Amino acid sequence: MADFPRNEFIYDLIGLGGTFDQFHLGHAELIKTAFRFGKHVAIGLTTEKLLDNKIMKEKIHSYTQREQNLKKYIQDEIGVSKQNYTIIPLNDPFGPAITDENLQAHVSSMETYKIAIKINEIRIKKGLPPLVLIVIPIILNQSGNKYSSSEIRKNS
Incomplete structure (x- = not known):
């Protein structure tokens, strides 16, 4: 279990979403950022219904497998309780x-922040307060390229 700081929280509820296939360091940074700022984190995990436009979607792990991988990382690697x-989904x-x-903030990557902006536009139209948007930088691999589940699927 990693030494992961969870002492002071800025937000009671923070959210993020993704497919989280071929779990990599970019995913890890997204999740760790959410837990640094939020007391409780809501993670939207894409179902098969949203995978049509994904590269090599036939190689994407099942929802159940991706969910298990997330739980293992959150609980075993960064030591956050399931509460x-x-x-x-x-x-x-x-x-x-x-x-x-009740949602106060949203974490996304530079690659996906446009979805977070759209979320705020919809929230405002519905009379809800906009979320604070926390955007993490693109995480690069040892070759200097961004981590990409699609690339990992192509090379596996």
């Missing part, structure tokens, strides 16, 4: 982020 997070790109009035 401090929820994994929610995502059947659309936005999930509860556009309806949950």
Whole structure:
């Protein structure tokens, strides 16, 4: 279990979402960032319904496998208790982020922050407060390229 700071929280509830296939350091940074800022983290995990546009979608692990990998990383690697997070099936790109009035912030990567902006536009139209958007930088691998589940699938 890693020494992971969870002492002071800025937000009671913070969210993020993704496919989290071929779990890599970019995914890890996204999740660790959410737990640094949020007391409770809601993770939207894409279902098969949203995988049509993914490269080599036939190689994407099942929802169950991806969920197990997330739980293992969160609990075993960074030592966060299951009481401090929820994994929610995502059947659309936005999930509860556009309806949950308790959600305060959203974590995304530079690659996906446009979805977070769209979430805020929808929230505002619905009369909900916009979320604080936390954007992490692209995480590079040893070759100087961004970590990419699609690339990992292509090379496996």
